[in-house]
Amino acid sequence: MFGLKYLPDVTTLQLDKDKCTGCTVCTIVCPHSVFTIEDKIADIVNRDACMECGACAENCPEEAITVRTGVGCAYGIIMGAIKGTEPTCDCSSSSSSCC
């Protein structure tokens, strides 16, 4: 992408190559092409592009991937801090907000 690179060296993404069976699902679900398959095993090739959405970890059948997921949303983090909850986008939800 053009000039759309976020802060380097921040992601909590971890890949345990010993557990990987090379099923390729991480390369399919990642929206930022973070993974590739090298010698039939997943590899992280674009680490700083990770936005911690958690799609890879959620879909890895071997649980070889871990990442702390959450909303990369300043407003959500502020609201979370005020309400004492996890960061949450309140761009939403019938139950909590009405106008």
Next chain:
Amino acid sequence: MSRQKQQKNRQEPCCCDSSFIPIEISPSHLNQPAPLAEKLPFAVGTLRAGDRIIPQVSTTLTTTDKLGSWKARWKIGRMNYRIPPGLYAVGNPSSESPVLVSANYKMSFDRLRSELGFLDAWILVLDTKGINVWCAAGKGTFGTDEIVRMIDVSGLKEIVTHRKLILPQLGAPGVSAHDVAKRSGFKVRYGPVRASDIRNFLENGMKATPEMRRVRFGFVDRIVLTPTELIGAFKYALPAAVILFALSGLGPGFYSFNRMMTYGLTSVILLLGSVFSGALLAPAFLPWLPAKSFSGKGALIGAAILLLAGWHYFNTPGDFRNWIDVAAWIGIVPATTSFLAMNFTGSSTYTSLSGVLKEMRIAIPLQIGATGIGLVLWIVARFV
């Protein structure tokens, strides 16, 4: 539990209700009484599948659909821009037709069906509480549990003979494909990110190119999100501007209408200009602003405004009360634009929680400090 909540909400008066489709959101209701399909404005007919009646939906968007999307972008009725979850049909699907899964945010559903004119298919709409696929996946409402539940509720197993679901790729953060298979017998295939690539995906034997798998955040993608940002920001900025305008008449001696008109106007222009720039220009110029953090990008926009304001002060010093007034805005303007640009992280497609936390730890104290000092100077400037 969640249904009780919804019903409770329905009884409370709510200004969002105007655009709400007045139908009971209940999957079991959706596929039973025939008249229901007639109440869906986007239905073109009904299909009978076993003992169920499935609404057949149009694949062309009407002016009303487009107007609805436009209104949702401007935060009008956005919280209730939803459709009933359940099974829908496009074209004349058979028991072998593909099943596409979507969210019950109407804009998501509209995007999908408008791309399916070439196809006979089923659409399984999950109850994501009116949230789009990606955000709902992040919350887990577009998730494994809900898919398994909706397969059951919709009677999908009796309607199709195959056991395959096509999910939007951006649903993946909420879904464990292998768990869906284990719990429901349905194998998940992740389709492309964008509905507009579905045709290519299906015609290429359910293969997506790397380009179809990548999220973009181009100029148009960013611009369509800015009305929501602007509305959110101006909700606070307009009252603040009115207060600053009124306070601008303060000064030595009596309250002065002249001062209000001169300095007040300057203050209003600078404040609203900052808000407008932070909420619109920062997203628009995002890739070209030479900073990695959003707060940094916003501060740069603020600096640009300050240069303009400084140039104006140089030419027309009378519009500012004194140099302290100018100094006040050196704090307030970049703090405002920085904060608003930082808020755009939530709308962006590439910021991580860790990254946003990191930039906030630095930016928030600076923004609060600069605004605080700026406001004190602004008040002081009235009286010296």
